[in-house]
Amino acid sequence: MAKKIVVASGKGGVGKSSVTAGLSYALSDMGYNVLAVDADIGLRSLDIILKTGNRSVFDWGDVIRGNCLSEQAVSKASGNICVLAAPMRFSPDYTVESVREMIERYDRSFNYIFIDAPAGLSEGFRLACAMADEGIVVATPDVVCVRGAEATGDAAADYGVENLRLIINRFNRKGVERSYLLNIDDTIDSAGVRLIGIVPENPQVLFCFTGGKSLPKRNEARRAFMRIAKRLTGEKIPLEISK
Ligand SMILES: Nc1ncnc2c1ncn2[C@@H]1O[C@H](COP(=O)(O)OP(=O)(O)OP(=O)(O)O)[C@@H](O)[C@H]1O
Ligand SMILES: [Mg+2]
Secondary structure: OOEEEEEEOOOOOOOHHHHHHHHHHHHHHOOOOEEEEEOOOOOOOHHHHOOOHHHOOOOHHHHHHOOOOHHHHEEEOOOOEEEEOOOOOOOOOOOHHHHHHHHHOOOOOOOEEEEEOOOOOOHHHHHHHHHOOEEEEEEOOOHHHHHHHHHHHHHHHHOOOEEEEEEEEEEOHHHHHOOOOOOHHHHHHHHOOEEEEEEEOOHHHHHHHHOOOOOOOOOHHHHHHHHHHHHHOOOOOOOOOOO
């Protein structure tokens, strides 16, 4: 059975899709089969970040509507990663029940299923939560984003998502020293979600992921994703905070 994890944030542009990609690459490198599901209806991006490009002929909406078989909607990315694209527009056919039934069809083929949620707490977020059992809340360490993370964690829990954990993304020690970013303890306290890891601010994230490539071997963000991925598999990995 796959572990199904929704990646959510509340506020937009904080790194949900990048975290989904980074963790997918890390778990794939560890030998796990990973399905990255884009739940951002109308604004999908995982096909670019994980470079499946025009191979995404069908999306999960087509699976629900019976336009294709579940295998046909999945596009192969690099390594052991597959991507399931989001529909381009909403349909009344997409309900909590129908998305759950759709995602169950992939349960036996993958070890991990990440669901990249849309920003905000709208219907799309509710559907993304319905696909998952567990959740990751992504927050950048600033006051506005952290408030959004707290609301997201509460809403996800209301929708039945268990074992919520926090990823602090784009961490930058200089920002904390200059007081425009919150420190780690204050970020965790304000978000009210248990920490699973910290990903540093790193220019390679934009450069590599928008180019459909994985991060270079010795890159510190890549190492951070690997440590978080190991924690997801149950390994005890101590927290490491980069510069
Ligand atoms: N750790 C990081 N270091 C540097 N840049 C980052 C990092 N994480 C994400 N980014 C950049 O931030 C931008 C937004 O990231 P991303 O698209 O993953 O966010 P998102 O939360 O999925 O956005 P949306 O809410 O629009 O779906 C991208 O340009 C991405 O490359
Ligand atoms: Mg996104």
